[in-house]
Amino acid sequence: MPLPLGAVAQGAVPAGTSTDGSVPQHVAIIMDGNGRWAASRGLPRIAGHRAGAEAVTRCLRAARRQGVEYLTLYAFSSENWRRGPDEVADLTGLLRFYVRHKVAELHREQVRILFVGEVHRFGSDLCDELARAEQLTAHNTGLTLLLALSYGGRNDIVQATKAIARAVQRGELDPDTIDENMMSRHLLTAGIPDPDLVVRTSGEHRISNFLLWQSAYAEFVFLDSLWPDFDETTFAQVLEIYGRRERRFGARPA
Template sequence: MAAKDTKDISPEHVAIIMDGNGRWATARGRPRLFGHQAGARRVREIVEACPELGVRYLTIFAFSTENWKRTQTEVAGLMALFRRYIEKEAKRLLKHGVRVRFIGDRLRLDAKLVKLMDDLEVLTSHNDLVHLTIALNYGGRDEVARATKRLARDVASGKLSPDDVDEETLPRYLDTCLLPDPDLVIRTSGEARISNFLLWQSAYSEYEFIDTLWPDFTAEIFAQTIGRFGLRERRYGAVAV
């Protein structure tokens, strides 16, 4: 029997918790922001590897609602890094057919960063080769809470009947309402927890916890991880026949 093509067994949607930037920098005697800069460069390589691997949707966890607890210096540096990333990568993302979306609560982000995010979404809105979603000031519980508020307002205004609310209703109010649920969630750096990332959406996702720190997570390691996904049997609660 002929071997399956990689794209036939690849996850359509991969989500990544990009962990380990700080430890990577510390191990080299450098400040944590040096690691975040290296991690940002790695994002480009992984995004551009997606088409060859059959991955159409890529969601990356860039900054959580809990990350505000870090030092003011690190948070300010990260926000500056996000602005530089958008300004530097916009044309390249457009050229490579990448459509960019941002999820998370934008209210706490500064106006300049939000403007850059909005502009990048509009600039790439006609692209369809890879759908890159960047989770920025994002938390799974926060997302569900915000979605529930919107749903409750629609019920209160009569737009939605309480009797019509079921498990198919809430996803329409989530930040990811235009995206399929992730097939595979990857976390780098050896930590084995999901850290409040895509809690609703990942109910039946496969997980890979990788020891490699994010700045060292190459396209080759990404391809190997995608390959292992093809060996899994996904039953969604059913029994294998």
């Protein structure tokens, strides 16, 4: 049975508006360490990616149980296209498998699925499947899952800037009215609250071009554990760390 999370908010929602201050409304995760996990076990890299996909299932389950409303997973960065063709093919095939075999289950659990990034680079057939998954789950009222595919934060800002510039060029927009809210409305995540919490696994302390604009006031947690080992206990520990933070949004402490 799906866990009731309440209706999905419509339109732009400010970050940090969870009914329970200890639970972030939006958690974004940089899933890192699949290759190292496989290498440490003498397995091919695809085995690590498959184990990472299972970790996604555990993460989703934990997020729903904890009351998180939005979960964004950095599944495939724009830089990942530079990897070897065999690994890119493995990742694409894994994505296709899970879209075909997991979407119906997520739909039953009232999960809404969105894809952000240059998804057209995956080819028309897979793009059509991604579009059908979005359409099928569009009216679900549980957790919203955003999968960042062929996504890059800098490119996100560039495409938003181009869209605004074109509107100015057409005479539809006064440049003096351009502000942060307008920029947010033109990003690929338009209508989604900014992440309250960004998590990265594998011991790396960088954000790798992920949600650069959106993460301006997010809390960051960096974990030494590799992504395939991520489970519900890990998720609870991350939320415990977040719950101890005092979020000031640039203001001085009282």
